[in-house]
Amino acid sequence: MESEDQPAFKTRGLAKTYGEGASAVHALRGVELEIPKGELVVLLGPSGSGKSTLLNILGGIDRATAGEALFHGDDLVRMDDRRLTRYRRKHVGFVFQFYNLMPSLTARENVELVAEIADKPMDAMEALERVGLKNRADHFPSELSGGEQQRVAIARAIAKQPSVLFCDEPTGALDIKTGIGVLRALQELNSTLGATTLIITHAAATGAIADRVLNLADGQLRNVEINAVKKKPEELDW
Amino acid sequence: MNELFGGMATLNKKLWRDLLRVKGQVLAIVLVIGAGIALLVMSRGMVASLDTTMRVYYARYQFADIFAPAKRAPNRLLADLRAIDGVSAAQGRIVGGGLVDLPEEAAPISAQFVSIDPDAPRRINNVAIARGVPPSSTRGGEALVLEPFAAAHGLGPGDEIAVTMHGARRVFRISGTANAPEFIYIIPPGDFAPDPARFAVLWVTREEMEAAYDLDGAFNEAVLTLSHGVDEKPVIAALDRILAPYGATGAYARADQISNKYLTEEMKQFAVMDSVMAPLFLIVSAFLLNVVMTRLVQTERTQIGLLKSFGYSNATIGLHYLMFALTIALIGTGVGWIGGLQLGRMITKVYQLYFHFPFLIFVPDFRTLNWALLSSGLTAGFGGTLAVIAAARLAPAIAMRPPAPPNYRRGASSGRGLFRIDQPTRMFMRRIVRQPVRAALTVIGIGAAMGLAVMMRFNLNAIDYMLNASFNVIDRSDILVTFAEPLSDATMYQFRNIEGVLYVEAVRSTPARFSHAGSERLAGITGIPDAPVLNRPLDSQLRQIESHGDGVLLARQYAEILNIGVGDMLTVEVREGRRPTLELPVAGFVEAMIGTPIYMKKTALDRALKEPGRISGVLLKIDPNESERIYARLKNMPMVAGVSLRREAYRNFRKLLDEGPGTFRAIMTLVSIIIAIGVVYNNARIAFIERERDLATLRILGFTKIETGYVLLGELAALTIIALPVGSLIGYLLWTYVAAAMSTDLYMIPTVVKAAGFGYAAIVVIAAGIMAGGFVQRDINRFDLVPVLKSRE
Structure with missing residues (x-):
């Protein structure tokens, strides 16, 4: 059950294997970690290190082969499809590398899309205001720049007031300047909304904006760095 | 050529994998094309089979080209008929109506008696013996019975059958059963649907027919064959001229022979299936194929761009997608071809219940396969071409970029609606x-x-x-009774007196040739009471047409057949009695869905024919509970030549x-x-x-x-x-x-x-x-x- 000192996530022996026998690929080989509530966490690692797999499992869109992944004490690994959907619907906000906005809906409607199915949603205009896009609310995605689209995606993710926010390479498709803007928005939202935020990136420098940096390699957690002082995204050294 | 086909081997692998990837859609299109092709193959196969069987049957059994009924023509006239230009053979025979009385059947059954001369060489309208032998001229009292009728009642050689012919009761011994080209489609007189159980044909020796119908040394129907390629019209005109003094009702060609007519009309309907339905299915499949191909090309833009950047030519890529479409079409054709053959066999069997052939030649008609291939190929061509052109036209750099996202921009419809x-x-x-x-x-x-x-x-x-x-x-009648020849209208009382008969309506019909503005038609004209109760002329809204004076009412179809309208004068050459030629005004058109009747008031018809008070049959409305008794009475009324139960x-x-x-x-x-x-x-x-x-x-x-x-x-x-x-x-x-x-x-x-x-x-x-x-x-x-x-x- 939920209690104050319980971590947002806690995994034990988390493993994921694709395929079988000789051709089996071990994406995760027994990951043990704890992520306290409300922290901003950056997952670092080269491609193939298993960071995306880990995020997908914690986000409830992929299933581990072995081990446990506890969210507020409930094991995601043992949830059926319906419960995972409910978990995503209730608790999780996603930000994708390629935004994944609905092209037929305006910025505001994209946010409302999620707000409509949430328990205690934030007003769509407020969510857009928080990412600085209030004045672009009635634009379609094709009328927005990449950075703007990603900020709409963030507004969409926070509109349901999620307990956790997952961002898979949120700046991957953006130039540096725009990327900084997106990271700033994420950092601000983390501190104001208190949603546990996981960001995947392969840019090691990004780790400096986080409370905690998880370094993955070869399907295992190599080390955990805890930053006593978080940098602001614009202070990062690229 | 190398440039075109180079790399095709790899592309062919891609082709198969693509087909497998979208197998659900491929299956849907295959089924649609297959359905169209199956209909094509089925209807064509069936028409070809029936047509071939019919032709072989007609030729083998010398089916007559022309039929010339008369009342009584001396046999010596046959020499004159044979002398008509274009006639290759002419024979006289005696045909007559009557009834068959089967003990297990309550109602009398209409019968036709036909003279047969088993010893004559090369008989016209020959029969195909199914069981037994032809009637013997030496033994006498024997008859050959139409096989479908015999089969329907479990009759066979050796059985006896009681009949009324020309008003006299007789019993024949069945010598055998046979089929005949003139009775492929077996329709009882006065009916419109085939019923082999309710129409008997008995072939009896000429001597017995002459005796029964008082036609010694005479015939009442000439059957003729023509030399190849001879026009029927002048022959028919000559026959009518020669036979007119002998009570000819009008010669007609094979096309108007009832069995043949039904058979050819049925085949015409299949031709409609062929020409309307099959193309429709193919159009729908072309449409489907086009949609699928267009989407496929869209989803494969990147791959197309990649192939082009490797140096694949537009033609090669175009050919690749065309082959995709053609492969689907080919599979569809195969499925349709096999399915169509099966369906064709099945439906031909169903039709064998109505078309009584002694044999059936099933023609798989390979020309149809070419047709099927051609049409499905065209389908694929049309369906695929647009998409293929689009694929070939994409510039590599553009192709490798994702397609422009659907252009959603703020417009009138993006505003927040009222609700x-x-x-x-x-x-x-x-x-x-x-x-x-x-x-x-x-x-x-x-x-x-x-x-x-x-x-x-x-x-x-x-x-x-x-x-x-x-x-x-x-x-609205229950029974149509026809007489062998017109009788006095006093006969109606005999029917009124039968217990259970609720209403009797007189029928006067006579054969005639109708013509207007160069078009003509051989048909019957029916005289109806001034206020008909059972058989009523109705307009297109099915309302009774009350007043039509002395004019004729034509089935709606005649407006086109005779190119005639209300008020026009119709020429009617009556082929009975005094054989007057009448000019009658068209009073209106009637709705007739089965058959093409021509009506006028009986009183007016009587006047025109100068034969008042004659009737050729009666319509009866009966109490259904009394039907058995009424049928039994009808069996014993000598004037009854035919009974049709509605x-x-x-x-x-x-x-x-x-x-x-x-x-x-x-x-x-x-x-x-x-x-x-x-x-x-x-x-x-x-x-x-x-x-x-x-x-x-x-x-x-x-x-x-x-x-x-x-x-x-x-x-x-x-x-x-x-x-x-x-x-x-x-x-x-x-x-x-x-x-x-x-x-x-x-x-x-x-x-x-x-x-x-x-x-x-x-x-x-x-x-x-x-x-x-x-x-x-x-x-x-x-x-x-x-x-x-x-x-x-």
Whole structure:
């Protein structure tokens, strides 16, 4: 059950294997970690290190082969499809590398899309205001720049007031300047909304904006760095 | 050539994998093409089989080219007939009506007696002996019986059969059974549907026929064959001239011989199937193929760009996609060909119940295969070409970029409406509004499938309407009794006095040649009472036509056949009695769905013929509880030459239309359902592929499977609903065309439209939509969310 000192996530022996026998690929080989509530966490690692797999499992869109992944004490690994959907619907906000906005809906409607199915949603205009896009609310995605689209995606993710926010390479498709803007928005939202935020990136420098940096390699957690002082995204050294 | 085919081996591998990847859609198109080809192969195979069998049968048994009935013509006249230019052979025979009295049958059965000369060489209208032997001229008292009739009643050689011929009762011993080219389609006199059980043909030796019908040294029907390629018209004119003094009612060609006429009309209907239905199916499949190909090319833009950047030529890539379309068409053709042959065999067997051939030559008609290949090839060509051109035209650099996203921009329809709608609904509604061409194509595709279902349903309704109108509204009698020759109208009292007869209506009909403005027709004219009760002339609204003075009322079909209108004068050359030629005004047209009657008031007809008070038959309305007793009385009335039971006739017509065309209809309905599912599934599937990423995103955002499905299936449902009125219209147009094309001289298919027909078709389409939706929902339920996160648009 939920209690104050319980971590947002806690995994034990988390493993994921694709395929079988000789051709089996071990994406995760027994990951043990704890992520306290409300922290901003950056997952670092080269491609193939298993960071995306880990995020997908914690986000409830992929299933581990072995081990446990506890969210507020409930094991995601043992949830059926319906419960995972409910978990995503209730608790999780996603930000994708390629935004994944609905092209037929305006910025505001994209946010409302999620707000409509949430328990205690934030007003769509407020969510857009928080990412600085209030004045672009009635634009379609094709009328927005990449950075703007990603900020709409963030507004969409926070509109349901999620307990956790997952961002898979949120700046991957953006130039540096725009990327900084997106990271700033994420950092601000983390501190104001208190949603546990996981960001995947392969840019090691990004780790400096986080409370905690998880370094993955070869399907295992190599080390955990805890930053006593978080940098602001614009202070990062690229 | 190397440049064109270089790299094709690799592309061919891609081709097979692509086909497997979109196997659901391939299957849908294969079924649609297959259905069209199967209909083509079936109807052509059937027509070819019946036609070949008919030709061989006619030739082998010397089926006459011309029939010339008379009252009594001396045998010496045959020499004159043979001398007519173009006549290769002429023979005189004696035919006569009568009744057969079977102990187990309450009602008397109409019979035709035909003289046979078993020893004559090369007889015209020969018979094909099925069992036993021809009647012996030495033993006497023997008859050869029509095989289908014998089979229906379990009769065979050695059995005895009681008959009334020319008013006299006799018993014949059955020497054998036979089929004959003039009785392939066996219709009792006065009926319109075949019933081998209720029409007997007995071949009796010439001597016995001469004795029975008082025709010593004479004949009452000449049958003639013509030399190859001779025009029938002058021969018929010469025959009419020569036989006129001998009571000729008018010679007619084989085309007007009743069995042959029905047979050819049935085959004509198959030709309609061929020319209307099959192309329709192929058009729908071309449309489907085009949609699939276009979408395929869109989803493969990157691959096309890549291939081009490797140096593959436009022609090679174009050829690759064309082969994709052709492969589908080829598979469809194969499926259709095999299915069509099976269906052809099946339906030919069904028709064998009506067409009594002693043998059947099934022709798989390989020309049809060429046709099928050509038409499906063209289908693929049309269906694929646009997409192929698009594929070939893409510049590599452009191709490798994702397609421009659908251009959603703020416009009138993006404003917030008066009422609040949820975002998923907004998503699909906007897709429909913003991509109207795509939506319109889907609507037309679904509409076409629905149109077919509508048409099939109307066909069924029309048959019900036709049968009901004919047997319950126009003619309300129970029994039609015909006499061997016109009798005094005092005869009616004999019928009125039979217990259980509720009403007797006189019938006076006489054969005549009708002509107007160069068109002519041999038919009968029927005199009806001033106030008919049982058989009534009705207008197109089925209201009784009360006043028509001394003029004639023509079946509506004659307006076209004789190019005649109300008020025009019709020339009527009566072929009976004094044989007057009359000029009569057309008073109106009557609705007749079965047969093409010509009416006038009996009093006026009597005056014109100068033969007052003669009747040629009666219509009876009876108390059904007394039917057995009435039948027994009819068996013993010497003047009765034919008895037609309306209830039986109705049942037979119903059976005929249920079994033959009914089988056809069942096949067509099945096919329309296949098309509906094919179109709807294809659209749903393509929409799914196009929007896979959006749908997966919704799932990740926490939408349930059903909620996600709604975005896709809601669009499909909306388009299906829009397609309903479109399909209704398409169905209505198709129906009016097909009804006109399938109407024959023998029966007219009324273009009645019942709203329920639309409802039925709508249910078919909606059911197909739900099935197709189910398949797509299954895809949504199954898909893998992980790759979506990383994919670009």
